Amino acid sequence: MPEWLVIVVRVILFLVALFLLTRLLGKKQLSELSFFEYVSGITIGSITAEVIINTDNKVWHGIIGICVLSLLIYLVEFISVHSKKFRDFVEGSGTVIIKDGKILEENLKKEKYTTDELLQLLRGKDIFDLSEVEYAVLEAKGSLSVLPKKDFRPVTRKDIGLDSVNEKETQSVIMDGEILDEALTAIGKNRRWLQTELAKKNVMLENVFLGQVNSYGALTVDLFDDKIQVPEDQERPLILAHLKKCQADLELFALATDSKKAKSLYINNVKKLENSIQKLTPFLKN
Incomplete structure (x- = not known):
């Protein structure tokens, strides 16, 4: 067999072997690497490259090598799950870099980070002013976790006294013109419902590149032809507009009547409708 063909066969063989071993080790191997994962990855890569390029080496020796190393990785991860001390030793632990708005210079030096690198990590969190940071931790895998000061945190529904809204996962129901049953x-829908929604948008199924149903049950589509404009869903905003019109009409009726009983009835219903509108607005807005 020609030497170039031997290398091709070895590449395919090791690609399959590494793929299977990575699947067995789990998705953690695909995330940001810890110290141990970084070293083990380099070692596996070195063994693989050496066996592929150097045709004098036996293929099975390389396979045995990466299998043994993968077994060690699995054992280390298994022990790490059950022992925090071992996990901290192998994977490292987070280091506080900013506390109470103050940079801890000693910890920064300990992790071999410069001020410029710290500012770069903060910019990656959309923070350009150090005075906005209350607390920051350099995680074991190199990412920076930041707690902004209260005045610089995004406003939540709870902050303004609104009820929380539970949202369901958005589901992709069409891909490449094919329905995903x-x-x-x-989401409790069927093909008839989907065809009806597509007809409302005047869109053919085969023209849809991606179709998704959001947590409010509305269908959004992206077409193969980007020049075609798909009209936005107007049903929910129209319902909201009708509710607000009813509220305004009730207020006018309350002002127009001289009957105290009728006026009180109108005002009470205005308050009930206002409360309903406040709760429904998140669902009815586009």
């Missing part, structure tokens, strides 16, 4: 079933 499993996703439709998950």
